[in-house]
Amino acid sequence: MNLDNAVWMLTGLAAVVVLLTRMRLSNENQQSGHALVPRSIVNAHTVMGVVALAVWIYYLTSPDDLVGVIALVAWWVEVAIGLLILGRWLSRPGKHAADATGDSWAQGPALSILGHVGMLLGISFFTWVVIADKLST
Secondary structure (H helix, E strand, O other): OOHHHHHHHHHHHHHHHHHHHHHHHOOHHHOOOOOOOOHHHHHHHHHHHHHHHHHHHHHHHOOOHHHHHHHHHHHHHHHHHHHHHHHHHHOOOOOOOOOOOOOOOOOOOHHHHHHHHHHHHHHHHHHHHHHOOOOOO
16 A cells, blocks of 8 residues: 555544534533533534645645645644543543433443544644655656
8 A cells, every 4th residue: 555545544534423423512512421511512522623734635645745734723623622622521421410320332442532533633644745745646
């Protein structure tokens, strides 16, 4: 597998993580865990993910260093929001927090941890690809 194919595959996986996070957290009444994630944060995660994805795909189809850097900034903001959401969701409950509810997606946080740590590693790889100018033109 060449590097360009790996980058495209990771781009698709990043889109899936953004979409699944949106689907999983879009309804506050069905969120698992004890810390609700406000809709504004979920919306910011989704909007930043779509912007990052669009700019990144534009970069991949017509490599321009400035567009690559802009895409990386958008991706890193997206990862930061995602990790903050994950951290809030995994945080220990306070004495007034609601009890954890059932989750139809998975038992526990494993799926979210996999997705968001995977995004962190994937965006780190994207950063290396842009900085080292590894895409074929």
